[in-house]
Amino acid sequence: MSQRTRSAAVKWRRQAPIFAALGDETRLALIAKLSQGDRHSIADLTEGTRLTRQGVTKHLRVLQKARLVRSVKHGRESLFELDPAPLREVRDYADVVSESWDRALARLRAFVEEDG
Amino acid sequence: MSQRTRSAAVKWRRQAPIFAALGDETRLALIAKLSQGDRHSIADLTEGTRLTRQGVTKHLRVLQKARLVRSVKHGRESLFELDPAPLREVRDYADVVSESWDRALARLRAFVEEDG
DNA sequence: CATATATGCCACCTCCTGGTTGCATATTAA
DNA sequence: TTAATATGCAACCAGGAGGTGGCATATATG
Numbered sequence: 569m570s571q572r573t574r575s576a577a578v579k580w581r582r583q584a585p586i587f588a589a590l591g592d593e594t595r596l597a598l599i600a601k602l603s604q605g606d607r608h609s610i611a612d613l614t615e616g617t618r619l620t621r622q623g624v625t626k627h628l629r630v631l632q633k634a635r636l637v638r639s640v641k642h643g644r645e646s647l648f649e650l651d652p653a654p655l656r657e658v659r660d661y662a663d664v665v666s667e668s669w670d671r672a673l674a675r676l677r678a679f680v681e682e683d684g
Numbered sequence: 685m686s687q688r689t690r691s692a693a694v695k696w697r698r699q700a701p702i703f704a705a706l707g708d709e710t711r712l713a714l715i716a717k718l719s720q721g722d723r724h725s726i727a728d729l730t731e732g733t734r735l736t737r738q739g740v741t742k743h744l745r746v747l748q749k750a751r752l753v754r755s756v757k758h759g760r761e762s763l764f765e766l767d768p769a770p771l772r773e774v775r776d777y778a779d780v781v782s783e784s785w786d787r788a789l790a791r792l793r794a795f796v797e798e799d800g
Numbered sequence: 801c802a803t804a805t806a807t808g809c810c811a812c813c814t815c816c817t818g819g820t821t822g823c824a825t826a827t828t829a830a
Numbered sequence: 831t832t833a834a835t836a837t838g839c840a841a842c843c844a845g846g847a848g849g850t851g852g853c854a855t856a857t858a859t860g
Contacts, residue, residue, distance in 0.1 A: 580716060584709045591704025592848085596696050603781045605788020611806060623849055625807080630847090644806050644857040652782035659782065662775035665719045666768040672721020708818085727836060739819055741837080746817090760827040760836050805858075816847075821840105828835075 578661045586654045589634035594619065595627050599650065602637060607647035694777045702770045705750035710735065711743050715766065718753060723763035 589595060598613055614624045628648060631637045636654050639646045705711060714729055730740045744764055747753045752770050755762045 580712050581709055584707055584712055586707075587703050587712075588707025591700055591702075591707045593697055593700045594848090596700055596703075599781060600696055603784045603788070605785060605792055609806075619848090620850065621807080622809095622851080626848070646807070650781075650785050652785045655778045655782040659775050659778035662771045662778065665715060666771040666775065668719045669721060669766050669768045672719070676721055710818090725836075735818090736820065737837080738821085738839095742818070762837070801860100803859080806856085808853105808855075810852085810854100811850105812852105813850080814848090817845085818843105819845105820843080822842105823839085825838075826836085828833100830831100830833080 578657060578664055580661060580665075583658065583661050586634050586636065586658055589630050589636055590658070592627070592630075594624075595631055598624070598627060598631065599636065602648060602650040607640070607649045609645040609647055611645070613648065694773060694780055696777060696781075699774065699777050702750050702752065702774055705746050705752055706774070708743070708746075710740075711747055714740070714743060714747065715752065718764060718766040723756070723765045725761040725763055727761070729764065 590599075594617065597617070601613065601616075602608060610621060610625055610628065613628070614621045617624060619627075628637065628639070632639060632648075634654060635651055637648050638651050639648050641647075706715075710733065713733070717729065717732075718724060726737060726741055726744065729744070730737045733740060735743075744753065744755070748755060748764075750770060751767055753764050754767050755764045757763075
């Protein structure tokens with residue numbers, strides 16, 4: 569993917585809710601477990617945390633609203649799985665901004681050298 | 685940078701405060717302005733927003749605590765500049781997690797094909 | 801059917817966040 | 831020195847976030 573394409577693809581204002589959803593250790597832990605590839609029920613995801621099932625459920629709803637996870641009902645349990653698309657957007661955003669800064673710095677350096 | 689090196693470099697729990705700091709449109713706007721490479725005073729960064737100077741200052745403190753920006757006092761004004769390091773960590777984290785999911789999916793696909 | 805399991809929904813609580821105003825302090829300019 | 835500019839600091843406020851418990855509902859299981 570070219571730099572220009574990435575730049576155009578990343579609408580930075582839309583990233584805010586995704587970042588907000590990722591800004592919690594509990595939710596990062598859930599994502600870490602889900603990134604292994606298996607689907608997990610809520611009861612399953614609650615194990616290992618010190619929260620109640622309702623607490624974990626709230627976190628999952630936050631992740632779901634940011635489209636970082638999907639849930640599929642399977643019998644009496646609802647299974648959650650990761651959606652990697654928003655994470656790729658996040659990666660591209662961070663890449664574009666940090667590289668933009670790097671290029672700005674390079675321009676500055678060139679200007680100083682030319683001036684001095 | 686190899687995949688293994690990135691994986692080891694990213695301590696996902698440490699990413700939470702960075703993501704939290706990025707999870708606000710106002711702060712993303714500040715980062716967008718600062719990513720152009722120039723230093724900006726608080727009064728300067730306040731222009732264009734609908735917030736008061738103190739409101740913007742609070743946002744800058746949040747970004748500073750997450751080490752996303754630095755401030756240097758210059759006379760009576762304090763100039764803020766971007767620190768791209770945390771953004772690179774974010775990029776690597778997002779890259780590792782999404783690719784981990786991709787690999788998990790590839791394994792699953794291989795298993796299904798082998799089984800069927 | 802009766803019971804156990806998995807979840808959904810709601811009320812409630814506390815603390816943090818985002819935002820404001822007011823005032824104090826430091827620095828530049830006339 | 832006096833005035834204007836740029837910032838720092840503290841109090842205050844409304845609303846949302848994170849967490850809990852209680853109870854209802856749906857689905858397996860014996």
